[in-house]
Amino acid sequence: MRSAVENGQFELHFQPIVDLATGKASRAEALIRWNHPKHGMISPAEFIPLAEETGLIVGIGDWVFREAGFQAKRWCDLFGTGIQVSVNMSPIQFQSNALNISDWLDYLKTLELDAKHLSIEITEGLLLNASDDVKEKLLRFRDAGIQVAIDDFGVGYSALSYLKRFDIDYLKIDQSFIQNLETDQNDLVLSEAIVIMAHRLGLNVIAEGVETQAQRQLLLEIGCDYGQGYLFSRPLSVIAFEDFLTKTLEPD
Numbered sequence: 001m002r003s004a005v006e007n008g009q010f011e012l013h014f015q016p017i018v019d020l021a022t023g024k025a026s027r028a029e030a031l032i033r034w035n036h037p038k039h040g041m042i043s044p045a046e047f048i049p050l051a052e053e054t055g056l057i058v059g060i061g062d063w064v065f066r067e068a069g070f071q072a073k074r075w076c077d078l079f080g081t082g083i084q085v086s087v088n089m090s091p092i093q094f095q096s097n098a099l100n101i102s103d104w105l106d107y108l109k110t111l112e113l114d115a116k117h118l119s120i121e122i123t124e125g126l127l128l129n130a131s132d133d134v135k136e137k138l139l140r141f142r143d144a145g146i147q148v149a150i151d152d153f154g155v156g157y158s159a160l161s162y163l164k165r166f167d168i169d170y171l172k173i174d175q176s177f178i179q180n181l182e183t184d185q186n187d188l189v190l191s192e193a194i195v196i197m198a199h200r201l202g203l204n205v206i207a208e209g210v211e212t213q214a215q216r217q218l219l220l221e222i223g224c225d226y227g228q229g230y231l232f233s234r235p236l237s238v239i240a241f242e243d244f245l246t247k248t249l250e251p252d
Contacts, residue, residue, distance in 0.1 A: 001034075001047060001056055005063050009035055012067050013235035014085070016244055017206055017228045020220050025248045027084045029121070029228065030068040031235045032060070052092045061093040065104055065118070071238060073113040079245060086119040086149060091126045094137065101140045108144075115145035121172070124150055127162040135166075142167045149206070154194060163201055171198045175209025175229070181218045192222040199223065 004010055010032055017027035034042040051057040068085045075083040093099060108115055120141060126134060127150075141148060149170035154177055173194055180187045191207070198205045207219050210229035219227060233244055 001051065001054075004034060004036075005059060009037065010060070010063060011035055011237075012064065012071065013237055014071070014241040015228060015235040016233045016241070016248070017086075017226050018232045018248075020207075020216060020224055020227045023248065025232070025245060026082070027086065027119075027226065028241065029086045029088075029235075030064060030071075031088075032064055048090070052090055055092075055096075055098075057090055057093045058096045058098045061087075061089060061099075062104075064088075066107055069104075069108055069111055069113055069118055072117040073111045075242070075245065076113065076117060078242070082114070082117050083245065084117050084119055084147070086121050088121045088151065091123060094122060094126055095131070095134060099137070101137060101144075105140075105144050116147070119147040119149055119169070121149045121151040123152060124162075127166055130162070130166075138166055152208075154190065160197075163203075168203060170204050170206055172206045172208050172228075173224070178207050178209045178215055178219075178229070179211070181215050182212070188218060188222070191219070191224070195223050 012030045013033055014028040014030055016025035017029060018025050032044050032048075034044070034047055036042050048057065051060050064087050068087045072083055072085045105115065108118070130138075138148065147169035148167065149172055150168055151172050152174040153171040155174045171194060173191055177187045177191050177194075181191065195205050204225045205223075206226040206228055207215075207224050208228050210216055210219065210227040210231045212231060216227060216231060236244055
């Protein structure tokens with residue numbers, strides 16, 4: 001894993017995030033894959049925990065951010081419209097002293113890419129009892145124009161006071177709520193409550209794991225803004241994602 005970045009073994013796939021009302025994709029989540037020369041494609045569920053344990057997550061995360069920025073710039077130039085690419089940051093990466101946000105921002109300036117075309121996804125746990133260092137880093141992202149999303153929202157924690165203490169832009173409803181929308185009234189009610197709360201706080205909502213048209217319709221009815229899941233597309237290679245964008249950005 002230590003030489004995987006230098007040897008070009010990592011690659012990013014991109015899963016579209018679609019406006020539920022229009023079906024247009026103006027956002028995507030960058031998802032890392034490890035194409036090992038001997039073992040083939042390795043899931044991040046297998047190597048990310050090891051990367052966090054060894055501290056390699058900082059270097060890997062740096063590569064992900066830069067590659068996501070490069071692709072976002074390419075798509076701005078290619079399609080003439082901005083695609084916002086989100087990157088996941090683990091708590092260990094976010095809290096590391098080796099994380100250099102200034103270098104990231106300088107890189108975006110080198111690309112001549114507006115920071116609004118990138119966002120970061122963090123977990124709720126990072127914001128509970130957040131240290132001054134975490135608060136300062138979040139402010140750096142906000143001041144630069146990089147938006148922040150809370151991933152897997154709705155599971156694990158109940159303290160919501162952080163939503164008013166930090167500048168969060170998106171909540172991503174965990175897919176465990178979405179998969180039972182059609183059969184479990186409680187999941188539908190909870191999802192609607194999240195949407196109402198988020199909108200009153202000025203946040204947008206993305207539903208993860210959308211797989212059926214019925215789920216999409218229910219999400220539309222409760223006012224959810226965006227959807228992400230196999231109904232729209234699996235994570236795609238760069239070339240396949242560009243084909244997807246070509247189709248979804250075509251005028252009706």
